[in-house]
Amino acid sequence: MEVALMIPCYIDAFYPQVGIATLELLERLGVDVVYPKEQTCCGQPMANSGCYEEARATEDHCAHVFGSFKYVVTPSGSCTHHVRNKFTAGADSPEKENLVRNTYDLVEFLHDVLKVREFPWATFEHKVAFHTSCSAIRGLNMASMTERVHDPVFSKPKALLSGVRGVQIVDFDRVDECCGFGGTFSVTEEAVAAKMGYDKLAFMQKASPDCIVSSDMSCLMHLQGCARRQKQDIPFLHVAEILNGVSL
């Protein structure tokens, strides 16, 4: 099976180890991974700031680069949400239509397409506080929403993590509240974004986790910034790193 790997710009710039873990994990699972080197960005930072004109060329380029693949996989709920549900700045084309239909977050791809449940090469004997991003919950339906009290409770990323030997997922209060990042929200509403991040960390810390994990590194980038300012040195990991067998 051939898959095009889309590495979000902030992962490329700040967390290359997450891109490497995603590639290694897909290759372990027998996937033939193609990495189009001319890829740049999906356009989300501009588009969700209201800069549609500025997003157009980037979205067109993204559609052109990835538009011929049957599967496009990216380790980011928010980029997947943008491409699948908000990709309106660029011109309509068969390539764009193809990309919109065939883009998957890594967790979705593992859970729903490859249907992997066990990661026998990985052992992670640690307590994990797992944060599911708003885009993953509400944009991609990757986990149930706590306010929908009659729905069955589920979480695709937690289902994958529980296939790793030793992982102990801890519960904490207000589990699906936003971390406060929200893309440029953290720039335009710095004080509120920071307070939301500090609150999120405080709820997680009550459960004494060994690390904080998410399928969205952008949320973790914000939470890590908050943690550093509080002189906390807890590790932050992308779910791909644990599924690929990382050690703390």
Added chain:
Amino acid sequence: MSSVDQAKNAEVFLEDTVHEERLDKLLWLMRMRRDAAARQVPEWEELRTLASDIKEHTLSNLSHYLIEFDANGNR
């Protein structure tokens, strides 16, 4: 009309940690009460969807309803 500097006002409000924490607790308590109420109504989500549809329909046809309201009001 003067504009409101929401970000600046929020920053000032957040510096008053006593009030912020109390408001936060109160808002979350309301959320918990809302969840408890929702658990007792099996058709909660259908009702939410219906309410959402009514709102959308009304906003989409607001001119019609305003004219009807005006006509009935003046009858």
